[in-house]
C-alpha cells in the first residue's frame with residue numbers, strides 16, 4: 423500500500439462517542455441507574471472537550487463515531503467536534519446491538535441515526551462503525567445502499583480492503599480495527615461484568631508495540647477510544663503519550679476514516 427505523503431503507515435484516531443447509549447444498549451433497565459449512566463455523561467460533558475484540547479494541541483484530525491441519540495442530546499458537542507475540523511461517523515441510533523435475525527430493526531436504527539445527524543448538524547456521514555464490536559451482512563448492504571464510503575467494524579485484516587457483496591459487486595471499503603487497540607477492554611468496568619482496569623504503562627506498551635509492528639507492515643493503525651474512558655484525566659496523558667510516540671517515528675499519516683478510505687480507493691483505482 424502506498425500512503426499519501428509517502429508515509430510508512432496510516433493512523434486513525436477514532437472516538438466512539440456513545441455517551442449513555444453504551445449503557446442503555448447493554449441493558450435498557452440502566453435507564454433507571456443514574457450512577458451507571460453518569461459514566462456516559464462524563465464522556466460528553468468532560469471527556470469530549472478535553473480530547474478536543476489534546477487533538478488541537480497536536481493539530482491532528484480525528485473521527486467521532488456518534489449514535490444519533492447522542493447527537494440529539496449533546497448538539498453542542500457535535501458542533502464543537504465539527505468546528506475543529508473532525509469527522510463525524512455513523513454509529514447507530516441508540517447504539518443498538520446487532521441482531522441479524524431482525525433486519526427491519528437494523529434498517530430502522532440505521533435510518534434513524536442518519537436522520538438525527540442530519541437534523542442536528544446537517545451532515546451526511548461517509549463512514550459507519552457498528553456498535554459493540556459486531557456487525558451483519560445486512561448492515562454492510564445498508565452502508566452501500568446509502569452511499570457511505572467505508573465501514574470500520576471488522577477485524578479480518580490490518581490493511582483496508584473492499585467488501586464484495588453477495589451478488590459479487592463491490593461494496594464499501596473496510597477499515598479494520600482490533601480489541602487490542604480499543605480502550606474499552608483495558609479501561610471499561612461494569613459491576614455486572616467486573617474486569618481488571620489496566621494501568622497506563624501496560625496499555626501504552628500494548629498500543630506502542632502494535633503501532634510499531636503495523637508501521638513495519640505499512641498497514642493501518644486504527645485506535646478506537648471512547649470519551650468516557652480515554653477522557654479520564656490520566657488517560658488523556660496516555661493519549662498524549664501514544665500520539666507523541668507516533669509523531670516521534672516521523673513517518674505516519676494521521677487522517678480521518680474518510681480520508682484513509684478515499685486514499686485507499688484512489689490507490690485501488692490506479693492499479
Ligand SMILES: [Zn+2]
Pocket residue numbers: 438439440444513517552553554
Ligand atoms: Zn460504541
